[in-house]
Every structure is written in C-alpha cells, then in structure tokens.
Amino acid sequence: MRKSIQQQILDLEKRVADIEDVIGKTKPSGSLEPTKAKKLAIREFLIAKKATDDVKKTLAIGYYFEKFDGFTTFNSDDLKTGYEKAKERKPININDKVNMNIKNGHMAEASAKKDNKKAWYITNSGESFVENDFKSSK
DSSP states (O other), X not given: OOOOHHHHHHHHHHHHHHHHHHHHHSOOOGGGSOOOOOOOOHHHHHHHHTOOSHXXXXXXXXXXXXXXXXXXXXXXXXXXXXXXXXXXXXXXOHHHHHHHHHHTTSEEEOSSOBTTBOEEEEOHHHHHHHHTTTOOOO
C-alpha cells in the first residue's frame, strides 16, 4: 500500500523534528560554540594607542581603567600598577604626569579620595584625546 502524499509529508516533518530535538540536546564541538571575547590587555591597549611619552601613557592608563576595568576614579597606586601590568617603566613622579594632564584639561581631581589618596578621572576632552590617538579634535 502506498502512503498518501500528506502522510509522507507528516512522516518527514516528524523525522525532521526528531533530528532537531537531538541536535538541540547535544552541544556541538569545535568553533560552533559561542566564545566569550577576551578582554584587551593594558599592554596591548598602550601599544595600539602609540602613547609616546609618560604624560600620554599616564592618560591612556587612566582611560583604560575607566573604560575596561570600570573604575570611576583612580589614584597614583592604580597608575603604578597599570605601568607594571603594561610592562612599562614607571615615571619617577607619576603625580607630575597627572598634573600635566590636568593642565591640558585631560584629567581632573575627583571630589572624593580613593583609599585615602588623591584620586582623578578622565575628562571628556581627555577621552576624546585618547580615542583620537592623541590628536586634538579641534
């Protein structure tokens, strides 16, 4: 006896549903599994931005903390740690580099201290300066 076309379609739909059910319950191997994106390392960030001097590196490290690590403010200890993680030579006087960024309008002093130390944040113009690879947006 020959099955009707309608019955054949129903049989095929059931087979497809069974296959989809099996596929849905098993995890595929290889590159089909979604992967979590790796966080950009501070060293890679500094290399990409081509910060040429300690003032720009200090600004870029502060920017990195705010954009990638979620800091609202940072202090001199944070900046020292940033230099270490980036495997960069620490400036003798980090506060001097911060003050130069403040003078340029790229950083500002936070109203509250962080870990009982003076803290700073990146200003809007500082963000633009870093995002434009240290070129003035004027």
